[in-house]
Amino acid sequence: MPVRSAHVAADAEALRDDGIEFMSRLCSLGARCAIPTTTNPRSVDFERTAEVGQRPVWSERERSIVDAFDRMGARRCDTCINYQTVDNPVYGEHLAWGDTGTVIYANSVAGARSNFEAGPAAVAASITGRVPRFGFHLSEHRRATVRVEVRDRPSQRSDWGALGCLIGRRVNDYWKVPALVGDGLRPSADDLKQLGAAMASYGSVGMFHIVGVTPEARTEGEAFGGIEPVESFVVNPGDLADVYDGFQADVEKPDLVVFSAPQLSLNELAELASLFDGNTVSPVTRVYVTTSAMVKSEAERLGYVRSIEKSGARILTGVCFYIMAPHELAETFGYRTLVTDSAKLANIIAGYGFDPLFRPTSVCVEAAMTGRIPW
Amino acid sequence: MARSGGPDLVLTGQPGYGPTVEGPALVSQHGFSARYDLNRERGVFSRKEHDLFGESVVGVILIAPVSKGGIATSWMLREMASRGVAPLGIILHSTNPVIVQGAILAGVPIMQGLLPPAHQVVRTGDWVRMDPKGGTVEVWRR
Numbered sequence: 001m002p003v004r005s006a007h008v009a010a011d012a013e014a015l016r017d018d019g020i021e022f023m024s025r026l027c028s029l030g031a032r033c034a035i036p037t038t039t040n041p042r043s044v045d046f047e048r049t050a051e052v053g054q055r056p057v058w059s060e061r062e063r064s065i066v067d068a069f070d071r072m073g074a075r076r077c078d079t080c081i082n083y084q085t086v087d088n089p090v091y092g093e094h095l096a097w098g099d100t101g102t103v104i105y106a107n108s109v110a111g112a113r114s115n116f117e118a119g120p121a122a123v124a125a126s127i128t129g130r131v132p133r134f135g136f137h138l139s140e141h142r143r144a145t146v147r148v149e150v151r152d153r154p155s156q157r158s159d160w161g162a163l164g165c166l167i168g169r170r171v172n173d174y175w176k177v178p179a180l181v182g183d184g185l186r187p188s189a190d191d192l193k194q195l196g197a198a199m200a201s202y203g204s205v206g207m208f209h210i211v212g213v214t215p216e217a218r219t220e221g222e223a224f225g226g227i228e229p230v231e232s233f234v235v236n237p238g239d240l241a242d243v244y245d246g247f248q249a250d251v252e253k254p255d256l257v258v259f260s261a262p263q264l265s266l267n268e269l270a271e272l273a274s275l276f277d278g279n280t281v282s283p284v285t286r287v288y289v290t291t292s293a294m295v296k297s298e299a300e301r302l303g304y305v306r307s308i309e310k311s312g313a314r315i316l317t318g319v320c321f322y323i324m325a326p327h328e329l330a331e332t333f334g335y336r337t338l339v340t341d342s343a344k345l346a347n348i349i350a351g352y353g354f355d356p357l358f359r360p361t362s363v364c365v366e367a368a369m370t371g372r373i374p375w
Numbered sequence: 376m377a378r379s380g381g382p383d384l385v386l387t388g389q390p391g392y393g394p395t396v397e398g399p400a401l402v403s404q405h406g407f408s409a410r411y412d413l414n415r416e417r418g419v420f421s422r423k424e425h426d427l428f429g430e431s432v433v434g435v436i437l438i439a440p441v442s443k444g445g446i447a448t449s450w451m452l453r454e455m456a457s458r459g460v461a462p463l464g465i466i467l468h469s470t471n472p473v474i475v476q477g478a479i480l481a482g483v484p485i486m487q488g489l490l491p492p493a494h495q496v497v498r499t500g501d502w503v504r505m506d507p508k509g510g511t512v513e514v515w516r517r
Contacts, residue, residue: 009446011447014410014451014454016450016454018457018458019454040446098446099445099446100446115472116471116472117472118448118450118472118473119449120449120476120477120480121472121476135472172406172441174470174471200445202443202444204443204471322410327414347411347444348410348411348444350422350424351410351413351421351422352421353423
């Protein structure tokens with residue numbers, strides 16, 4: 001079936017030499033984007049590779065990938081928040097997006113229709129303008145099947161990530177669709193972004209509903225399509241705090257504090273700017289913030305970049321931390337303990353041998369300033 | 376390596392992808408993602424809390440209940456296969472599109488939804504012959 005746009009996750013850390021050769025060969029054979037095509041983050045911020053301490057081979061690999069995308073005619077935005085910036089999804093349209101966070105947002109928040117299109121599959125969709133007709137393109141797969149009663153109401157943005165973590169772990173199936181039911185659930189776009197990214201990361205979930213919030217769930221009846229849920233559970237008071245407490249460190253000093261995954265929106269950068277403004281990052285801790293080039297340039301104009309970087313924190317552009325070959329950074333610098341307000345990053349980075357600590361944004365900022373983990 | 380005598384167990388389900396392969400089983404009760412769980416240079420589980428931490432996927436039929444997480448597994452399986460450190464085959468109870476697309480691109484046989492569920496009845500070290508076309512998996516106890 002035809003799709004309006006493709007979003008391709010193809011970073012050097014995933015592709016390595018074999019995937020790069022695959023992309024170059026496609027280009028040489030004349031592959032060109034038939035539909036608007038955006039790109040997910042890269043493994044390097046070309047301006048700051050040396051400062052971060054990445055080996056030059058990662059820039060070289062990324063240049064080959066970038067060259068292939070330029071030849072194909074992709075819109076190289078290098079962002080995992082395309083839905084907040086360059087390609088807002090529209091209700092009912094069909095898409096071929098990769099990066100699970102973009103897909104769950106498009107499906108759930110906008111009511112657009114996409115499956116998780118893996119990197120090579122999204123490239124194929126970009127070239128042909130088409131995808132196989134299955135999964136979330138079909139109404140019968142979009143209906144809620146799991147009822148989640150939320151009695152522990154999130155009170156800050158990272159709480160939505162904690163909620164996504166909890167639901168993802170429990171549902172843990174691409175083919176199940178949770179519907180959240182609860183009084184006073186009023187998430188912002190950034191809250192929904194954290195919720196979805198965490199749910200997709202911890203449970204490979206591709207779509208959720210929030211009754212009274214998301215467009216295919218104006219009522220509980222609409223969400224479930226009049227069919228009984230196959231599973232129900234309750235998120236009780238204290239459950240969200242338990243998600244944070246599930247991450248513990250055996251040292252007092254964080255090696256890294258990272259605000260990333262997904263890249264930060266302008267509103268999230270504004271919040272960080274006000275928290276970092278006039279403060280100084282501890283000399284024993286490195287602090288990274290990731291965003292897209294488009295958001296960064298706005299943040300520069302509005303003075304947020306200056307407030308954040310004057311403290312010693314570094315804003316990296318067009319990247320996401322976990323695809324920056326973090327296992328090599330760990331080896332080079334002895335990084336182990338990483339504090340983050342992203343539930344998603346806390347999940348993935350453990351695969352690279354890090355000890356992650358997931359904490360609310362204000363606690364992460366405190367850890368960055370003091371060089372100590374507050375709790 | 377051919378097995379003498381009939382299999383101890385036969386699991387059946389829908390057709391999968393790829394040629395018939397056989398080898399020793401490596402069974403997890405957790406999910407699987409190449410980016411989330413593996414040191415891909417060596418094909419070894421590097422996620423400390425994973426029940427296969429330290430185990431190698433090279434030369435085994437990997438069996439798990441679900442595929443988890445992100446998009447990257449698609450590129451990674453192919454890259455691992457190009458260096459000979461990919462699993463011989465993958466059997467999951469529930470897949471997402473990413474692992475299926477990735478396995479097909481990598482040429483790694485993959486099956487899903489067998490009954491009884493493979494991760495519940497097969498044990499690590501059992502000899503497994505998976506026939507994706509026929510939708511059957513034969514198991515010889517070690």
